[in-house]
Structure formats: structure tokens, C-alpha cells
Amino acid sequence: MKNSPSKVLVIGATGAMGQHLVPQLLELGYRVDAMAAEPATSTNPALRYICADAKDRRVMRQILSEGYDGIVDFMIYNSGELVKYLPLLLNSTGHYIYLSSYRVYDNLEHPIRETSPRLLDAADRPLLCNSDDYSIFKARGENILRALPNRNWTIIRPAITYSLMRYQLVTLEAPDTVGRAAAGKAVVLPEQSRQVQATMSWGGDVARMIAGLLFNDRAVGEAYTTATSEHHTWGEIADYYLDICNLKAVWVDQEDYLDLIQQDPADFNCRWQLELDRRFDRIIDNSKVLAATGIRPESLMPLYDGLKREISRCPADHVWPVNRKMDDYLAAAGYCPHLGGGSSRN
Helix, strand or coil, X not given: CCCCXXXXXXXXXXXXXXXXXXXXXXXXXXXXXXXXXXXXXXXXXXEEEXXXXXXXXXXXXXXXXXXXXXXXXXXXXXXXXXXXXXXHHHCCEEEEEEECCHHHECCCCCCECCCCCEHHHHCCCHHHHCCCCHHHHXXXXXXXXXXXXXXXXXXXXCCEEEECCECXXXXXXXXXXXXHHXXXXXXXXXXXXXXXXXXXXXXXXXXXHHHHHCCCHHHXXXXXXXXXXXXXXXXXXXXXXXXXXXXXXEEECHHHHHHHHCCCCCCCHHHHHHHHHXXXXXXXXXXXXXXXXXXXXXXXXXXXXXHHHHHHCCXXXXXXXXXXXXXXXXXXXXXXXXXXXXXXXC
């Protein structure tokens, strides 16, 4: 591996981690090509934005032909796409960082370590293990990298990562968290997750871990859970949202919750995300990534402070999609969605 790498391609550069990683790589002295689906510009001569479809192989080959010392890939490839893109990317750079997920882990060991059993290997769930669920195709991507002759890769497994416009709560995303809070509405959450331990990491911290792994000889051919070790129950995290943005939670049975969020009852992905992740205790041992990068645990952003910081950055005039099913459910149950979840019952 080169001692003085200079040029890095970040694919998916404007997401929760990429938006923090790009400036960190620039601070480290790298030249960065930031690839994203939406256009952007910069006056920094070391930064070039590329607006392109990373799933267009012709375009991707043309971009890769420019030559990169390192590639950090935040794209999501399903099982059929993995064999098309991973060998291409791996053969086009000196160091390739592959985005996997902490969702690959089963619920068999606490705290979770990089050697903890994966769902794909340990779960007695034939439908899941033969599906194209997120937790499964991420693990398949890891298997492909390990099977290829080149070992110039590093696997990262982030936990839930929050950032600007990424405000998660159980399986809900920003429109049903901060979006509902901005409209003065309550949110529906599954009772079965309330006491489950969850790990949420600030995007800036995860980006710092990735930057520390890039071109790090210690990281080659290794997997890392890039996350904080701080954990809280989903009930405690819901209380954080209540304190920060006045989002009131209504806890209901998970079957009622799933009816509100899944478009197709025959599609198990929403159920699997809930039952095989957000109902698993996700307590992380992050000592491996801290040792490889030299990051000190006390320098990581506390969850409450990070959520408050990122929620305060949310544009006040942003127009959020409306979850009518959740509004109707709350109204039928006797709650006033527009009054922050206060009961209308006498």
C-alpha cells in the first residue's frame, strides 16, 4: 500500500456519513472526488463533486479509469449487484472500504464484537437467509470480498448513524420523528422495543473512524464495527426526542405499529428490521476500531448532545411527507395527533 496516498473517491458522498467524511479527508490532505446523485459545487481545489449514477456501470468504469488510491463506498448493492460492482471496485484502487452494517449480527452475544455470529450464518430462519433483506445482502457482500484474491479491502459495520436530516427512532426515519414533532404531532412506537438497548452514533464520529481506517495497514482485510459504545433503551431515546423537540411517543403493540409503516404485509423487510434488529439488544464493543484509529472513547459525541445538535440544524421550513395512516390511527385511538399526542378522552 502506498505510503503517501493522495486521491480518494467517496461514493455516496452526501449521506449521513459521507457529508462528514469528505471534509475530514480534505483536512488530512487528500484530494477528494465526491460522487453523489445530486449536484454540488465547491471552491476547494482539492475537492471535485461528481454528479452521476453510481449504478451505471459505463459511467462507473469511466470514473474509475481516472485512478484512485482509495475508495470509500457508501452505496447499497443488493445480492444481484454485488458480483457486478465489488470486483470492479476492488480492482480499481489500492484500498477499498465497503459499507456493511451492524445489522449483520445475530442476537447471540453481548456486547457485540466483530467476531460475533452473523444472522446469515446462525439464524434458523430459511426465508430470511434466502432473502434479499438488508442484513443478508450486506453479509453476502462481506463473503464476496473474503472470497476474492485481492485483500485490499476493509469492511465497516456502522450502527444506526444519525446526522442532518437523519433522525431515527426504532425503525422510523426523519419524516416520522422530527417531521411529526415540527407539526405538533405524536409518534407511534412499538411497545416491544421500549426496553431494548440501542446504539446510535453521530455521523461525524463514524466518519472519523472511517478516515482513520483508510490507508491504515492494520485495517487491510479486517472488519470493524464503527460505532460508539454508548447505548440506551428506545424508551430513553424517545425521551431525548421529547426533551429536544417535544416529540411525544404513544407506545402500541408491534402489530399495530407494523400496520402503520409497511406498505405490503407480504414484504417481510419492515418486520425483520424490527424483530431482528430493533428488538435485539445492540450493545457494541468498539475497542477494535478505537485501537486501530487511536480515537479516544471520551472524544465521541454523547447521544443527547449529538441529537440536539443535528435536530437544531434541521431547516425550519422543510416540507415533510405526512403519515396519514399514523394520524388516523391516533385519532381512532382517542389521541389528538395535532396536540402532540395528548389524549382527547374524558
